Amino acid sequence: MITTGVVLARAGSAYRVHTDGGEVVATLRGKLKHRDDDRVVAGDVVELEVHAAGRATICGVRPRRSVLARRAAAERSPRAQPIAANVDQVVVVASARSPEPSPRLLDRFLVIAAANRIPAVLVLNKIDLDRSVLDSLRGRYGPAGYQVLGTSVKQPEGLAALRDLLRGRESVLTGQSGVGKSSLLNALDPGLNLRIGEISQKWDAGKHTTRAALVVPVATGGYVVDTPGLREVGTWGIDPERLGAYFAEFRPFLDQCRFDNCRHLAEPGCGVRQAAERGVFDPDRLVSYQRIYEEVNVPSWSSGRRRGR
Numbered sequence: 001m002i003t004t005g006v007v008l009a010r011a012g013s014a015y016r017v018h019t020d021g022g023e024v025v026a027t028l029r030g031k032l033k034h035r036d037d038d039r040v041v042a043g044d045v046v047e048l049e050v051h052a053a054g055r056a057t058i059c060g061v062r063p064r065r066s067v068l069a070r071r072a073a074a075e076r077s078p079r080a081q082p083i084a085a086n087v088d089q090v091v092v093v094a095s096a097r098s099p100e101p102s103p104r105l106l107d108r109f110l111v112i113a114a115a116n117r118i119p120a121v122l123v124l125n126k127i128d129l130d131r132s133v134l135d136s137l138r139g140r141y142g143p144a145g146y147q148v149l150g151t152s153v154k155q156p157e158g159l160a161a162l163r164d165l166l167r168g169r170e171s172v173l174t175g176q177s178g179v180g181k182s183s184l185l186n187a188l189d190p191g192l193n194l195r196i197g198e199i200s201q202k203w204d205a206g207k208h209t210t211r212a213a214l215v216v217p218v219a220t221g222g223y224v225v226d227t228p229g230l231r232e233v234g235t236w237g238i239d240p241e242r243l244g245a246y247f248a249e250f251r252p253f254l255d256q257c258r259f260d261n262c263r264h265l266a267e268p269g270c271g272v273r274q275a276a277e278r279g280v281f282d283p284d285r286l287v288s289y290q291r292i293y294e295e296v297n298v299p300s301w302s303s304g305r306r307r308g309r
């Protein structure tokens with residue numbers, strides 16, 4: 001029987017694949033094996049020949065809609081290492097209190113998503129603790145066009161909207177420890193954390209290589225990607241000249257700078273800085289830009305060391 005499925009995890013030469021008829025364990029057909037090692041990763045949609053007893057052969061891979069790669073400038077580097085395929089969105093989770101949102105960290109996650117050409121949405125959890133943070137976050141991210149969804153697990157709110165956001169898509173959830181990512185997923189699908197744990201243990205534990213992504217079906221629809229974290233993906237490889245465009249609210253001003261190669265740091269006649277001074281967007285976003293700029297604008301021999309900061 002021929003069918004299609006979504007790759008959930010890989011262990012050596014075996015792949016766990018989710019199909020309409022249940023999960024199967026699949027291996028690559030001979031001629032696919034000769035292609036490079038990253039030919040099939042979690043999130044890939046594959047064509048399968050299903051045999052008896054839940055075994056299958058992967059005979060084809062559908063073109064990817066997107067790739068989350070360990071090197072952000074994936075399109076320019078043949079050695080970019082794909083972590084997950086077909087990620088539709090990055091959901092950046094913060095909390096109103098304990099911990100308070102870290103604008104630097106949020107901006108960094110958003111830049112990594114943008115550099116990988118993956119749309120991002122913000123979720124502000126724990127709004128039961130301080131609802132006013134929702135307005136300030138919307139003020140900061142509205143001009144860049146990001147949606148900010150308020151949620152609470154403790155005084156249930158926004159959970160239906162989160163379910164709708166995840167449904168029918170493959171999402172990477174990311175955010176500081178303690179903001180409530182696991183609590184949110186559990187509120188939608190109580191079995192989810194357990195399943196993440198199971199897959200991790202069975203398919204990844206004990207390996208010394210960097211952990212690959214795992215894709216987990218959500219009972220209410222869609223898939224969440226459990227990655228080693230976007231921090232791991234890092235800003236390494238981001239082209240400093242393109243960084244400005246990853247701050248969407250800067251874009252209308254990028255061609256108003258006096259110098260074509262303006263870095264929006266201290267150059268005279270910088271359209272982006274002027275817009276920030278006029279309060280067109282939160283000037284603190286420019287501070288984040290400048291921090292990340294310094295970080296990505298390093299000679300290639302040293303960028304490896306700076307990765308993941």
Ligand SMILES: Nc1nc2c(ncn2[C@@H]2O[C@H](COP(=O)(O)OP(=O)(O)OP(=O)(O)O)[C@@H](O)[C@H]2O)c(=O)[nH]1
Nearest residue numbers: 125126128152153154176177178179180181182183
């Ligand atoms: N007041 C309040 N507390 C919450 C809410 N959601 C989660 N918490 C609490 O926040 C703490 C951390 O939640 P987790 O779900 O473990 O956070 P996490 O983002 O998964 O953290 P890591 O797995 O470490 O990355 C727990 O004590 C939760 O009970 C909420 O909406 N309101």
Ligand SMILES: [Mg+2]
Nearest residue numbers: 180181182183
């Ligand atoms: Mg967690």
Ligand SMILES: [Zn+2]
Nearest residue numbers: 257262264270
């Ligand atoms: Zn400028």
